[in-house]
Amino acid sequence: MPTQAEKGTAFRALHHRNEAFIIPNPYDIGTARLLEHVGFEALATTSAGYAFSIGQSDGTVNRGQMLTHIAELVAATNLPVSADLENGFGDDLDTVAETFRLAAATGLVGGSIEDVGRPHNTLYEIEEATDRVRAAVETARAQPFPFTLTARAENYLVGRPDLKDTIKRLQAYQEAGADVLYAPGLKTAEDISAVVHSVDRPVNVIMGLQGVKLDRAALSKLGVKRISVGSALSRAALGAFLRAAREMREQGSFEFADEAWNYAELNEMFN
Numbered sequence: 001m002p003t004q005a006e007k008g009t010a011f012r013a014l015h016h017r018n019e020a021f022i023i024p025n026p027y028d029i030g031t032a033r034l035l036e037h038v039g040f041e042a043l044a045t046t047s048a049g050y051a052f053s054i055g056q057s058d059g060t061v062n063r064g065q066m067l068t069h070i071a072e073l074v075a076a077t078n079l080p081v082s083a084d085l086e087n088g089f090g091d092d093l094d095t096v097a098e099t100f101r102l103a104a105a106t107g108l109v110g111g112s113i114e115d116v117g118r119p120h121n122t123l124y125e126i127e128e129a130t131d132r133v134r135a136a137v138e139t140a141r142a143q144p145f146p147f148t149l150t151a152r153a154e155n156y157l158v159g160r161p162d163l164k165d166t167i168k169r170l171q172a173y174q175e176a177g178a179d180v181l182y183a184p185g186l187k188t189a190e191d192i193s194a195v196v197h198s199v200d201r202p203v204n205v206i207m208g209l210q211g212v213k214l215d216r217a218a219l220s221k222l223g224v225k226r227i228s229v230g231s232a233l234s235r236a237a238l239g240a241f242l243r244a245a246r247e248m249r250e251q252g253s254f255e256f257a258d259e260a261w262n263y264a265e266l267n268e269m270f271n
Helices: 004-014 029-038 047-053 063-076 093-105 126-141 163-175 189-196 216-222 232-251 255-259 263-269
Strands: 021-023 081-084 110-113 148-152 180-182 203-206 226-228
Touching: 004 148, 029 063, 029 263, 047 063, 047 232, 063 081, 063 093, 093 110, 093 126, 110 126, 110 180, 126 148, 126 163, 148 163, 163 180, 163 189, 189 203, 189 216, 232 255
Parallel strands: 021 226, 081 110, 110 148, 148 180, 180 203, 203 226
Antiparallel strands: none
């Protein structure tokens, strides 16, 4: 198994290719292993996907639960893993720093910090948000391996689709030392291009959004360096599960099994 330093170096290098790379989001040990089997080069956790997998809503998983989950995913795969660390699980700078220290100790080689507070998803003022990014960056730089810190501007996810403010925030987070910048919720090529060309750090975008048809080739042409899918894999799996459950309950039929993955093949993947 590669060392944490080797994983950190490999993960950092993925962000500097000519073409964007896809970093899918497993939500448990099984899906992490399947994604490695398929051939992906790195993985990222999903707070929503994990919450759904344990019967909770997004934003209700506490730090201890999340760190245990992250450690399990890291141990389950040889791939570099980056984590959705939400808002650092606290408002104050000491909590943010401690969260990133604890996260790095799980074997992670990257993590993201959001600029919204809990539980009401209220945006921090830009000065406070920038200080919180800086606290995470300082902790990341103190690690004995390359830790890739992603800073997120959450405007579009909290009902505030303000591109100008989003760019202003990302530029501030860049100055605070973030390695990767991310504004989840962007849906048009024009908005994505505007973000990419307003900063000089690698930009992550999220796909798997309804109605958005941009593929990796198109996003690469826009200058995007990393593509994640958030909770989309989890929601796709749960969607298939719910459709099957409703078919059985409402129709008494079992046609859903025609679309199920072959048992022997799936079993072999975990061998």
